[in-house]
Amino acid sequence: MVKTHTINDFSKFVGISPHTLRYYEKIGILPRIQRDWSGNRAFTDEDIHWINFIKCLKSTGMPIDKIRAYVEMDESESETVDMRRHMLEEQLVEAKNKIAEYQHYAEVLEYKLVYFRDLIAKTPARERSVRS
Amino acid sequence: MVKTHTINDFSKFVGISPHTLRYYEKIGILPRIQRDWSGNRAFTDEDIHWINFIKCLKSTGMPIDKIRAYVEMDESESETVDMRRHMLEEQLVEAKNKIAEYQHYAEVLEYKLVYFRDLIAKTPARERSVRS
DNA sequence: TCTTGGCTTAGAGTTAACTCTAAGTCGTAG
DNA sequence: CTACGACTTAGAGTTAACTCTAAGCCAAGA
Numbered sequence: 001m002v003k004t005h006t007i008n009d010f011s012k013f014v015g016i017s018p019h020t021l022r023y024y025e026k027i028g029i030l031p032r033i034q035r036d037w038s039g040n041r042a043f044t045d046e047d048i049h050w051i052n053f054i055k056c057l058k059s060t061g062m063p064i065d066k067i068r069a070y071v072e073m074d075e076s077e078s079e080t081v082d083m084r085r086h087m088l089e090e091q092l093v094e095a096k097n098k099i100a101e102y103q104h105y106a107e108v109l110e111y112k113l114v115y116f117r118d119l120i121a122k123t124p125a126r127e128r129s130v131r132s
Numbered sequence: 133m134v135k136t137h138t139i140n141d142f143s144k145f146v147g148i149s150p151h152t153l154r155y156y157e158k159i160g161i162l163p164r165i166q167r168d169w170s171g172n173r174a175f176t177d178e179d180i181h182w183i184n185f186i187k188c189l190k191s192t193g194m195p196i197d198k199i200r201a202y203v204e205m206d207e208s209e210s211e212t213v214d215m216r217r218h219m220l221e222e223q224l225v226e227a228k229n230k231i232a233e234y235q236h237y238a239e240v241l242e243y244k245l246v247y248f249r250d251l252i253a254k255t256p257a258r259e260r261s262v263r264s
Numbered sequence: 265t266c267t268t269g270g271c272t273t274a275g276a277g278t279t280a281a282c283t284c285t286a287a288g289t290c291g292t293a294g
Numbered sequence: 295c296t297a298c299g300a301c302t303t304a305g306a307g308t309t310a311a312c313t314c315t316a317a318g319c320c321a322a323g324a
Contacts, residue, residue: 052240053240053244056237056240056241059233059234059237060234060237060241081248081251081252082252084248085245085248085249085252088241088244088245088248089245091237091241092238092241092242092245095234095235095237095238095241096234096238098230098234099231099234099235099238101191102191102192102227102228102230102231102234103227103231105188105191105192105223105227106224106227106228106231108184108185108188109188109192109220109223109224109227110224112185112220113217113220113221113224116213116216116217116220117217119213120213120214120217
């Protein structure tokens with residue numbers, strides 16, 4: 001017997017509103033959500049992993065439609081392992097690109113900040129009115 | 133005498149459409165764009181740095197309104213160095229958070245991919261039909 | 265002269281991914 | 295008995311940041 005969560009509890013846990021959770025189920029990116037005998041959704045800890053994985057795909061820029069396609073393949077008995085692997089590899093590249101991109105931004109910001117810190121260290125506050 | 137670029141050239145260079153460049157100027161996040169004698173925008177290499185900096189702010193999640201506020205401070209003679217520094221420091225935190233976030237996503241994807249690669253290595257293609 | 269590429273204002277349309285409303289049903293706890 | 299928290303469908307509204315259209319003007323080059 002696996003412990004399950006109501007939609008409200010689960011919502012708080014994963015940081016996604018009940019409304020959006022139902023929406024995700026409806027559009028097909030959250031399949032296999034169990035129901036209790038009265039028809040209410042019964043989320044399991046397994047589902048947390050799935051949500052995290054979905055977040056991963058979404059955040060690395062995979063559009064909802066493509067996520068749905070992936071999920072359908074995952075659900076089907078058809079032979080789609082190669083394709084799914086390929087899709088994940090693309091998202092991995094995206095993730096790595098994002099890391100590089102934000103590292104660049106961090107550098108730009110640090111560079112600007114060096115200038116500001118310098119300026120603040122050298123100049124009494126009342127004399128400061130300089131453009132960057 | 134500084135070499136300048138037409139809006140079309142500059143557009144290609146920074147990867148932002150002429151339309152959007154005009155829009156940026158209009159909403160106040162691209163100030164000080166020079167004009168030639170006939171009134172056409174004359175972008176300088178300086179402006180490229182500025183665009184890159186703006187991209188930095190935008191990509192680290194600073195909304196347009198806040199960017200405009202920053203730009204206004206940068207333009208004004210008022211004493212806003214501390215505030216601007218503070219804003220940049222917030223964006224730096226954002227950039228670092230993003231890096232961590234995407235590193236996490238990359239790990240999740242790599243983990244999944246290990247499973248797929250394993251599966252593909254061990255199973256002849258015609259036998260594959262497994263759920264992840 | 266005609267085409268090309270620039271300019272302007274004002275406002276409408278697009279996009280994805282939610283996010284919410286309405287309107288009604290059901291089961292349980294106080 | 296009543297409130298609460300689930301549930302349903304269908305469709306409307308929201309959001310930011312573009313993105314484009316219309317309509318018309320101006321200047322340079324072939």
